[in-house]
Amino acid sequence: MSPSRVRSLRAPWAGIVALSGGLLGGDFAAQLVGNWNSPVTSIGNRIINHVPSGVKSWVITVFGGNDKKFLIVVITAAVLVIGMYIGKMFINGGVTTSYAIIGALAVIGSIASVFDEQANFFSILPSLISAGVSVALLKWLGRESSVKTEGSVEISRRDVFKVSSVVASMAVVSTITGRYLKERTKIQLDRISVSLPKPAKSLKATDLIDPADSVPGLSKLYTPNAEFFRIDTAIQVPHILTSEWSLKIDGLVENPFEISYDQLISRPTFELDNTISCVSNEVGGPLVGNARWLGVRLDDLIAEARPLARADQIMSYSKDGFSAGFPTAVLDGRDAMIAIAMNGEALPLEHGFPARIIVPGLYGYVSATKWLTHIELTRFDKKQGYWVPRGWAALAPIKMQSRIDTPTDFSDLSPGKMAIAGVAWAPLEGIEKVEVRIDKGVWVSAVLGPEIANTTWRQWWIDWDAPVGKHEISVRAVNKKGVTQTSVPASVDPDGAQGWHTINVESA
Ligand SMILES: Nc1nc2c(c(=O)[nH]1)N[C@H]1C(S)=C(S)[C@@H](COP(=O)(O)O)O[C@H]1N2
């Protein structure tokens, strides 16, 4: 092709790139927001609903089940034609006209979108985003053209190439996220369609009076799933369908076996109130939460595999390659489980759907494998869990801790009556007493919230009439064996933080 011929192709191509880039932008926004549709879909929907039935049946007879695809082909063709026209306009100096055409398309898309199901005022945003992106791309293409003398815009070959590459990458990204979101929706549907088994052993209803309802700032007794801390190495949450899930138990056992999700949940289940904490939780930190878990006994399952005497470690693996190991001796009758539900719902995707391990008294990194797929009986001198070679302890029981939730560190208060309140945990022993000390005075016993289990945290509070001035507040717990939480500080590394949570506040 001659150079001038190539140049004359630049105009329509630029228009097509700008217009399709815009549509991709709108489509991307729609993918991210559940009840938005991409402008193409909205316009397609209106066409499908309004096309005369004669035309519709003609399309169906000619294109059969591909009528939707036919519509997409028609719309794509329209985009090409309009894009070419916009490009020509733009280059020939009709910059305003080309923007006006894009604006008109945005109006059509917006009107189409408000007739979509579940539409609201914001449903027009994808169309507006599309128009915005298209205009921005055109501006970019024309940016080097020092004002359109004699009505023509210069577009450099380099810019056409750049903008085309950007739009092509947008297409790739949008396809990948589109696929990811579609898959995620599939797993979400699977999750909400799980019918949770009735536990053979039920705990009391969780609707007891929660002191957090009357003490502002105090942690709720049960941490809602949506507020539960999340710690994992997964860049993307693994997607596992219950129908495709299975758990293999093998290694140093006489009877290795594998069970499906249905087999798992048809075993006897039980409920467990249990607080889990991350070893990386600083004194006073947020990486701790309490939930009612539903699951299957882990010791029973392991016993069925008949471990060999030389196995001293239970190593669990997740679908994404994470692993965690703890001593076989930990299964001493405590309620360790393969959990399938959390606070009355199937495990949230972020918390390990369809199944994870929960072991009372152990930090998450040695026990609480999410997206569990494999348990191996092994030896500590043979295998290490994910975090152990990275400098964390092989054995990691949760340390006794107490935390001041309110007031918060460094806060400015108004003098007067308020509550000092928080939570304390000491699995498996349970919390006997929590004491608070203000300005290095005497330790005062706090009121304790409901005791639901020794494996959970306990809420505590005292009333305080804050005088004007600066104050230091500390808290410490005592477990049911009479052991007082140590004042000796330790950092989280290698086996968990310790020391008293102390905060400084000022009331003025
Ligand atoms: N698959 C997998 N499971 C995992 C982890 C992980 O990185 N991957 N992190 C563990 C750690 S370190 C903690 S503290 C807990 C946190 O559980 P949560 O995210 O449900 O609060 O999950 C554990 N289970």
Ligand SMILES: [Mo]
């Ligand atoms: Mo953790």
